[in-house]
Amino acid sequence: MKNILVSFSLLFCTALNAQQNKPEFPFQNTALSFEQRVNDLVSRLTLEEKVAQMLNATPAIKRFNIPAYDWWNEVLHGVARTQYKVTVYPQAIGMAATFDTNSLKTMADYSAIEGRAIFNENTKQNKAGSRYTGLTYWTPNINIFRDPRWGRGQETYGEDPFLTAMLGKSFVNGLQGNDPKYLKAAACAKHYAVHSGPEPSRHSFNAVTSDYDLWNTYLPAFKELVVNAKVAGVMCAYNAFKTQPCCGSDELMTHILRDQWQFTGYVTSDCGAIDDFYRFHKTHADAVSAATDAVLHGTDIDCGNQSYKALVDAVKQGKISEKQLDVSLRRLFMIRFRLGMFDPPSMVKYANTPTSELESPAHAAHALKMARQSIVLLKNENHTLPLRKNLKKIVVLGPNADNGIAILGNYNGTPSRLVTVLQGIKDKAGSNTEVVYEKAIQFTNDTLLVYSDVSSQYSIDGKKGVKAEYFNNKELAGDPLFTRTESDIDHFWQEGEAVTDQMKALNFTARYTTDYTAPTTGDLTFEMDADDGYRLLIDGNEVINAWQRNRFGARSHKLQIEKGKKYRIVVEYLQTEGKANVRLRAGNFIKSDFAALTNRIKDADVIVYAGGISPQLEGEEMRVNYPGFNGGDRTTIALPAVQTELMKALKTTGKPIVFVMLTGSAIAIPWENENIPAIVNAWYGGQSAGTAIADVLFGDYNPAGRLPVTFYKSDNDLPSFEEYSMNNRTYRYFKGEPLYPFGYGLSYTNFTYSDLRTAATLSPGKNVTVSARVTNSGAKDGEEVVQLYVAPKNEPQLVRALKGFKRIALKAGESKVVSFTLTPQDLSTMSTSGKTIPMSGKITISIGGGQPDLKIKTSSGVVRKDLLVSK
Template structure:
């Protein structure tokens, strides 16, 4: 309590120091109208100062009291890359909750933590570092059109309506409800038609029909702009119809600015403007000055990167007028004032949020609740689950069982703790015998046991390795950052992120060192992973050296060691390219023995296999080349073979096998279904994930998560459908929607969009609707009776779909309303939903957009998009 009072005193003192009654310039006076403040400040800036304010690392204008600021901040599922923060389940997991009110509550907490960090930085240092600001590049509302995309985990799934509703809640939670000041800025990204592949995103040109553009790729963006008043939009790396998205006349100038009247900031993805003139990327412009001029003319206001420094040449060569800079500057400066960053702190209600909210007990409890709500039970043969808490012996097997890093997903913060699946199970059944066997790796067919925890940062030091980052290639001068890493070495700058606070994105070097105290006699393997040149030393002797390096192909070297002997290890990495990947591990290695694992667990009463994927395999522009993976994406959507073989061996025990699947994307599991009795998809479940898994496995929580994506039977099922409908392009690079996702898929998937099991049993009655004949631009109301036929309270997700009849190009069905509701055992609830007028809007070629279409429609309602689970009502729009 004393610490809190002192902290609050610092904030109040800072507020008093900032309170002013005399202002030198009108822009400094909060009582002056915002538009006039913007005009005044704009008139005082030189051209160079304006350019300095248009890059994500915005330069200070000291003579006017404008501090340096970085627009780059992340909050995908918690404040990211800014130290301690509550880590909620990954975005795709939050989508699996189908719970808009709880999603809003989660993002209100996230923005509380963001403001608290900002307030503390101002009070203590009067400096805001990158990732500690108020402008968050969240949410990712791209459509997860193909399960191969590695960044699909960042989205809300494959459906435009579900994405819209969750996206609106995220924006509202981030931006707040104060009439004068925004709590933070939210950003709708990546605009538009962007969902992989990762490996060629800097050169890829997406082409889709206008119908797919308007009915699938744009609805969520339009809603966040028009309904959500989102203050920033991020343009994508790829091109659309031959023009890079960040200078795309049709997307940005025509649709976003003119048709939708978006008056907020457009910010580029990181390095996207560089791609305009990079020979191996789009190469759409001959040089930097023409590239940056084109971006500004197409209203990309803030550049993430350093290409906008070339705007000086653009002005000098007459490629751009200063008045065109002013157009962008007005939107940027408006953002400063909207967030209150130039105002006295006592004028802003958000400045009073204390640092104590960060990872508070309330926020931890919410992380657990969202993880519980996201748990998606897909198979429960013979009611294998829930397991009894009086169970005698349980075997926990698998590469994800004790991996807390996996649970954090990508774009994550750093929690003070993470409860793994193994830890959650141990806490749930403290009196049972737990047999733990890692069993196998995620992908590697050999077995490895990491010995990283045997490292000390220095002789007699703390556990871990010391990592020193330098802003040069020579390891000279004082390190820009020093990190003591206890968890393992895995650094990359995918998406343009810094490897460490204060480190440049180019021309860096990294030194990783530690003392390895061997816990064994025998042979260990040292495995550096490096995108550029590196050298590995043990006791001063160089064991490995690479001039270029290749991060997709890690190198390992054997080392004979003696138990308890200490070895000095040093890895030096020199950056040459823009993409940096640095990894290092030390491990024992031996052949897998599935039969031996089976023998160890055969006497268990139940076997829990924790497997699936990891954000180290799927994610943003990753240098990964494991079998079935490429550049962060998946080539195959099968479960990796080593895990399939492990499951098969476990099934031979004859004991119930429960597969807990951690993943950020759908997998094709048809061939593996015979090898497990229950399947629980836990996604990347955040810091409380292990507790949530255990709660479901042992019946303390009744699962109600629903799939936000389709689980196809096989990849062939998807690609054959695409091939049938599009002869010119096949597979992952095909952005056409025909044959893709539940909306256009005519085959039966393994698990349908919207599907999920419960320990309760629900029955749908006959619905009532307000009218069966609608006028154009009208909606309707529907009342659906749902009965819980079981003896256990449970939650059901009621879903309503609409199909436009006699239109062969329209979706098979499209989600138009849903509600997650708790229904007591034996009770019936009347679920009331509104089907809004836009539910009957479809693409019209003549108008070039969506309009209300007359004709016959089929209204479908139930607990899944699967036709067998849906009831039907015929309606008509006149």
């Protein structure tokens, strides 16, 4: 009887639990297909709820227990803009220089793991819906880096469509995972499609290019990610294409993306791009017409959260049907269902990823590996490198020597530890070597602001410190949300990070007030360092005003001070998006004396100059107007003249000089190429950049990075920046002689090529195998990037095109046969209507450590063969 009662009790409890867990609506039933569940959910939403779900920041739908969600997140080279400490890999252009699809796939996989950990932790803490915590990442940037002056080229995989496509596909595969049901994370190919500057005019710019260039340069990578990699999302660009805004382009959005490529994923606008329809492009009258047209062209999300709010009126006015909105809603909810957001964590293997995965040893090791792989040795005369490890004195100079910002690039996260160039050299040199550091110059001038700690002179209301008032609005309006006393004006927050428990660093303002008491009589220069908007007032007078995002204000102000006198200092700060940082420093400008500097360092064994440029100068729509830079772009590709002048002075010491160049784009360095014995291009190398650079400088790692862009000799080699024709652009069409060609890079050993094998005649529509033997003919172990190029004789516009690459490791004296399979697509070009046209006649195929006919001193014997395509 007891057993019967127990059995009955268990049966009753099981039935009760089943009743309690029974789905109330079909969309909650995990036994149904995603399509069935999505259709059911969308059918239950009101018009207003539907429109709200088409914004990037979607509100919760409480009656269905659907949490709020913000689609906006970034993972360009590691999870970006998060308040958590994360692994930061080399900037995208540096990862492209690895020519290693496996490394990139692993990096994306590790980044997705860290992103999952952050999402899971925020879900546990009921913080769902905050920006930069979701699983929809607006990466990769697969625009073609057609012109080195574009400031955002650092975010791309370079100038070549094939390299970009292969690396982009690897990134998508790594990020999205291989689970047959669930996405690990959702990638997004951007910015679709003909987009690469200028930054200052991107909201109104109309890009015009030929159909040949459209299909053969600007679209191939997007097609690869959409059709083959099955990328979850696409972001349409700010600019117009052939007079239509990209997010409302008949050709790009309707005819190609949705109709020809059959893309079923979601499309988001770039942030504010729908507003641009009527604000800057002037192609639409208002938000109603802009939003309607964008949705009808397949743009599902309005990043910016403004224009699509007008869709409610658009439906009521008969401009668009509610059923058309449903098309977008089904795409959007399908992505969220595929990410497992509506299923129990027990069903989704990624849903239990812990925060212990953040900055795991494996991730940190891979960041160092990729930093090493990315470094390109441009010059090494007289075996200047590698350096001996028993040097007595190393002098490290330059604006990038101890610059943590530069190695992080843009669209970055924040790691627990950064290793700058200086720190990497110190760690490597050891205690028996004296390492001397001086900044020496700024990037563009030889006058340095030597800072003083003036915080001890700050007081407010009789107490030491600064009165800090924080406002939860963008106008410094009303009473502050909270007020506190701080010791100084010096803050950095990632967007969305807690300023206090009361406020996050997003869309806020702050006012900092203090009295500065001058300890001496003389001059003192106050310098502002801040993103977004800022103002500096001294004794009620506005001396710096850069409150508007697009307003270029001064960053410093010289004040005549009198001993014992008080000066009321007020800093006002506006933060809208991205990281939040505000800092006020003070000191005096001092002009560098190159003669005195060279005299001080004349006993050095070697001089390492770390220069180039930085993300402080190039990037997305920046408030920068230093000589040679404008709004994020560059006005010249030349290395800033002051850096060349310094290196000329350093050369007079007679000491070996190593130029370590940090950059996100190609820099013209003709004097350096002729006069500096060793040049290393290190990009923006991520958290372990300094360690990787030191490993290369001292020979603990044999460099094998290759240039993913052409380094031209001067501005004279470049067409107009605003010209989107590919004529005489990039290695594929450039008729001149570059300083350093695409695919170029040296080694500490030598590689020799021989024995190219393939068929003598190619049959249209069939694969062909091409192989060659590669031998490490030098004395050191090393890696080589084997590159295959195709040059069709009957294609007069095209010089040659990369169609295969493999990064291999060879011990000294070792040989390997490297094989490539060329597909019919590889041996074709695209017509002006997007049709595949097989190459005809004679085709030259070459395999080597770089392009044929271009000398690389550590890679010889490029093998080539002329093949005939049979009819």
